[in-house]
Amino acid sequence: MSTPIDWSRPWLQHLRESGEQVAKSNACGLSLHQALSIVPGTAIRFGPQHALPAGQAYEQFIFETSTVPTRDNLHDFFNGLCWITFPQTKKKLNQLQAAEIAKAGVQPLRGPVRDALTVFDENAAFLIAPQPLWDALLARDWKMLFITLRPLWKDAQLVLFGHALLEKLVYPRKAITAHVYRAQSAMNSIASLGDLDASVAAGLSAGGLAAKPFTPLPVLGVPGWWLENENFSFYEDSTVFRPIQTTKTRSVSQKPLPNPLI
Template sequence: MQVHDAARPGFADIDWTAPWFAQFAGRGQRWQQAALTSYAVLLAEMNADAGEMRQTTGRGQRLAFIAQDDLPPGAAYEAHIAATGCVPTRHNLHDFFNGSMWFAFPRIKAALNARQSAAIDVLGVGPTRGGVRDTLTLFDENALLFACADPALSAALRGFDWRTLLVARRDAWGASCEVRCFGHALLEKLIAPFKACTGHVWIVDVPSDYFRWDAVARDAWLDESVSAALLNTDALTSRIFAPLPVLGIPGWWAENESPAFYDDISVFRAGRRAGQRL
């Protein structure tokens, strides 16, 4: 059945109190009001912030946002951003959240763009992206950043040990581990959250002092660390990621206060065979 546009979530449906949106609320609420006014006003607001921040894309070009129709015919999206600094942007939630990430984690976005455009240089734009570009796209669209100072918690995540990670060690969240949303398609889905909504986790080992820093310092550390890893990791494959159902994150959804929430094996799955590498 085709869904009428009016029934789809839009800019007015963003709940900035939700934990996955709250981290971007400062700029996001201002952009939201611009988006509700018009496409042109949204682009102007985004470009005003880009001009103030002086952010660059994957090849050192100054960041700017342009209307999707201004992307030249036949131009590859990532290659155009790298060559010109201009990010084609539609008047929709998907591109709204994509733009937000250029400000929340600018180095990560630039690193993704640098590697995507380098892969296009080598392989061109064909019917398939290739393994590295697929992995970079998966990160860009659906990643969660799992900052963790306790190897046992990272091992529980990799091993699909949901009871340890989300129930028995629940008190560790905020003290030894935490999550930041990055994927803009994932954020779009979380406009209307559902239990099976799952992110692809990039695990980031952090120092124990990390959890004594404020949010700005934490985000800056993640931005630098993850961007360096993206630029310097040769073997980028989807096996790097671990799945995590977003509504299972402690403190992020009221229903998960009950341990029974995690009994749903269609969502909190047993995972891969024992000993199989992620």
């Protein structure tokens, strides 16, 4: 893995210590799975991709062996860092995946629970913020969220979890959007990453995730995360900062149009 990573980015600070260590070990000749395995306190094993038997589901293999098959690429680099940083949440996601596979096997279509688990694992973020910011985010009132309530962001923290999301942000683009998940604690105050990990893991369930408890957030809109958002015209791009879509329904008294095929 030779991709340069700018560890000064604000969205990487929670991964910086372990990330720099793994990247350095990898650059010195260790394979990525070896470099991840020697991080102190790692609660999961990492192995080469070829350890995954042909035909076996990736998540089922992790569940049965406590070993994460790892390729030498940026995607699996961030996946490994997330296993190291959020071990309880990653383990709970894996348990839920394995339970769904045990019930239905590996199907061409994942189903609502496995779909939601995948979205969570690949693209989730956690927001610790005062209630007014939450209200504005859920309403997708971007002007309120990022301009009117901008001073409140000093009391907020966005923590990125999804490894595909982190991979995309190595090359930041305005349109990159996280699926923000709100844990049962409402995440108004979290003392440490360990507390955050425990809180999120405790709140995860198949039924809860099937309801897709996510809300979109273009991450480069966060104050202090991207210089361009200091100019508030940044938020006027409706292709990125989209309003909630409303579905128009036909009045029950309106007669249906005739079907020309009848």
